[in-house]
Amino acid sequence: MYEQPILQVKHLNKQFGSGCRHCTNAAQANLIKNYCPKCGTIYACRNVSFDVYPGEILGIVGESGSGKSTVMHCLYFDKEVTAGEVYLHDPEFEGLNLLTISSQKKRYVRNHKYGMVYQNPVKGLKMNFSSIGNIAEKLIAAGNRNVTAMQRIGQDLLETVHIPLFRMKEAPGNFSGGMQQRVQIAKALSNQPPILFLDEVTTGLDLSVQAAVIDLIKLIQRELQISMIVVSHDLAVIRMLADRTLVMLNGEVIEQGLTDQILEDPAHSYTQQLVYSML
Ligand SMILES: Nc1ncnc2c1ncn2[C@@H]1O[C@H](COP(=O)(O)OP(=O)(O)OP(=O)(O)O)[C@@H](O)[C@H]1O
Numbered sequence: 001m002y003e004q005p006i007l008q009v010k011h012l013n014k015q016f017g018s019g020c021r022h023c024t025n026a027a028q029a030n031l032i033k034n035y036c037p038k039c040g041t042i043y044a045c046r047n048v049s050f051d052v053y054p055g056e057i058l059g060i061v062g063e064s065g066s067g068k069s070t071v072m073h074c075l076y077f078d079k080e081v082t083a084g085e086v087y088l089h090d091p092e093f094e095g096l097n098l099l100t101i102s103s104q105k106k107r108y109v110r111n112h113k114y115g116m117v118y119q120n121p122v123k124g125l126k127m128n129f130s131s132i133g134n135i136a137e138k139l140i141a142a143g144n145r146n147v148t149a150m151q152r153i154g155q156d157l158l159e160t161v162h163i164p165l166f167r168m169k170e171a172p173g174n175f176s177g178g179m180q181q182r183v184q185i186a187k188a189l190s191n192q193p194p195i196l197f198l199d200e201v202t203t204g205l206d207l208s209v210q211a212a213v214i215d216l217i218k219l220i221q222r223e224l225q226i227s228m229i230v231v232s233h234d235l236a237v238i239r240m241l242a243d244r245t246l247v248m249l250n251g252e253v254i255e256q257g258l259t260d261q262i263l264e265d266p267a268h269s270y271t272q273q274l275v276y277s278m279l
Contacts, residue, residue, distance in 0.1 A: 004089055005051035006227050007075075007195060012048040012084035014070050017041030034067065034251040044070040046251040048084075052195070055225040057217075059242025059259060061235050061274065067251040068231040069119075072197050074099075075229070076116050077106045088113060090194070111142040115188030119200035121180035124187065127173035131163060131183045134172065135190045142191045157186035161216060178209035185216065189224070196220075196228045202237055214240050235274050239263060247271045 023036035023043075030036065034043045045067040052058050060068045073079040075086060086098040090113065093101075098109060110116075118124040125134050132154040139150045158168050161182035167175075172183045181201050188196055198217065202210040218241065221228060230241050238245055238259065245262050247255040247270070255268045266272045 004053075006054045006089050007052040008085075008087040008089075009051070009071075009075065010049050010085040010087075012045055012071060012074060012086070013082045014044045014067075014074055014079060015041055015082045016044060031250075034065070043251045045074070045248075048246075048248075048251075048253050050246055050253070050256060052227050052229060054194075054227055055221070056243045057221055057228045057230055057241050059238035059245040060229065060231045060248060061238045061245060062233065062248035064233055066248040068233070068248055069199055070251075071248075072116075072199050072229060072231050076114060076197055077110060088195075111138070112191055113193055113195060115191070115193040115196040117181065117184045117188050117196070117198045117201050119203055121172065121177070121184050124184040125172045125180065128171055130169045131158060131172055131175075131186075132168040134183060134187050138187050138190045153190060154186075157189055158183075160189075160220070161186045176209070177205050178213060181205070181213055182216065185213075185220070189220065189226075192224075194227060196226050198228060198230045200232055201230075202232070203234070210237070217241060235263075235278050239278075247274070 017040055019041045020036065020039035022030050022038040023041055028043065031043060048071055050058065060071060062068050070079060074081045081099050084099055088098055088109070116124060126137065129137065132151065135154040135157055136150045139153060144150055155165055155168065158165060163179060163182055163186070172180045175183065202213050205213065214237065220226065230238065232238050242259045244257065245259045246253050247262065247268065249270050255262060255266070255271050262271060263275055266275045
């Protein structure tokens with residue numbers, strides 16, 4: 001279906017703690033879930049590898065603590081990795097491991113190549129700026145200076161995410177949870193990034209608002225052909241959105257494949273439980 005991945009993630013590892021003799025052996029057989037009982041080191045993600053193809057939505061599903069957000073935050077440079085490689089197929093970064101580039105270049109990648117929508121809108125938005133001001137902030141960070149152009153881009157984006165323009169000067173702090181997520185999505189899209197990260201964006205919203213946010217994500221993917229990585233503990237959300245899915249447990253990817261295939265024929269016993277609990 002696709003030629004070349006736009007993003008390649010290889011052997012991503014993130015641990016909290018320095019490890020000990022008990023847990024640093026190759027098999028890590030002494031861990032309890034993702035945790036070393038001797039030294040307390042947490043292996044939040046272990047040897048996680050996957051590709052993301054142009055225009056696809058890749059889902060990452062797993063229970064709380066399985067390491068989904070850690071993967072996403074490492075990719076977005078919010079957390080420093082312990083080890084791993086990430087390659088973006090883009091003329092500016094071809095062949096460079098993004099995890100080892102300078103912090104200035106990382107900032108450039110965040111501002112131009114990636115968009116992020118956090119579970120908690122407080123992390124992604126300035127709650128005391130206006131909604132259009134939030135979008136302008138991201139545009140300015142990417143080097144834009146033309147106020148008229150930024151206003152036009154901001155208004156177009158707010159319309160795309162169905163925020164009425166008469167509310168564009170209002171701070172997102174006044175908005176409902178679903179509206180805040182829409183403003184975050186608009187902000188994340190402002191520099192037309194080829195890759196969008198969405199971390200539990202529907203969690204905590206009521207069902208009808210969840211459905212509207214999911215429809216919006218699907219619309220954006222259809223119209224902009226952007227690649228997305230969507231993290232959720234909820235397989236029903238992943239089923240609605242993702243073309244392919246990774247299943248994580250205790251920091252490891254235990255299964256990956258086409259979402260339909262995983263739902264129809266889950267191989268791992270944990271995935272089977274997830275699928276059956278959805279029925
Ligand atoms: N800053 C930190 N310090 C220590 N441990 C951490 C830190 N951040 C995450 N962890 C641990 O890493 C593991 C993975 O956490 P992570 O947040 O990635 O899981 P998750 O699957 O996204 O779960 P949730 O959906 O509940 O956030 C957990 O055991 C968590 O306690």
